[in-house]
Amino acid sequence: MFKRIAQTAGFTGLLAALLLTLLQSFWVAPLILQAETYEKAPTVQTHEHAEGAMAAHVHNDEAWEPEDGWQRVLSTTGGNLVVAVGFALILAALYTLRTPSNIRQGALWGLAGFAVFVLAPTLGLPPELPGTAAADLTQRQIWWVGTAASTAAGLALIVFAHNWLLKVLGAAILVVPHVLGAPQPDVHSALAPEALEAQFKIASLLTNAAFWVAMGLISAWLFQRYEPRSAQPGLNPAL
């Protein structure tokens, strides 16, 4: 059982991470690098931050950091791979409970993943370029995880529950984190120009959408391929 999940997740993660890296390298990463030029400009560094707003980009000088170029691309690829395999494990685990009957359903699972892990969290915490002021990191991470969890639970109830009351409850759970609101900085400020920020938001959203649809399609296809040969009637000693 676990082998089927692991095989599906491993290969799905690998292929989806390659696609993600490709899209990132040509579209998203150049925008990040461009934003970092504003961040590293000495005149901007003296810019004062309001109390409570995080200093935009604090790096510990002693910690290892990949150098720009192949090192950075390689370590980003590694990061993508770990994240993609992680998400693929969650998808494949769900497939053992509700197996998609065709690959088209895989695309729907992928879209659900996009809604849970990208769309819902970015409604409160939009994708940010380096150099953008934001609220406390841990608080934002807690809100992100809470939003993903409640979106997953809400969507599951809306789609799978038979009782309409449960469906309404699902919709309510879906909305809760947005009513509570994401943690915001006291003062919004960004070092990069607004046009670059807007471009980055679109690039990030579309890249993630492509990544998730690919994850859904590939994982459903592989999960079907790794189906055990016999449905075990011959192995059952009672028959």
Next chain:
Amino acid sequence: MSISTTSQTTSNVNTQSQRLTAAISAMILGACLVYFAGFSHIDAVHNAAHDTRHSSAFPCH
């Protein structure tokens, strides 16, 4: 007949619970991987997966 039915039911329950165990452990493992690359506060991990975090819209700095 009844023995066969009972044993089949037991085996169904077994596969069901095995399936659930496998699914839950895979989900926990997956969540740990995503946490490690996307949310860990270790500086070196943050720096390595920096672009992944920004691109995936995880909270970064």
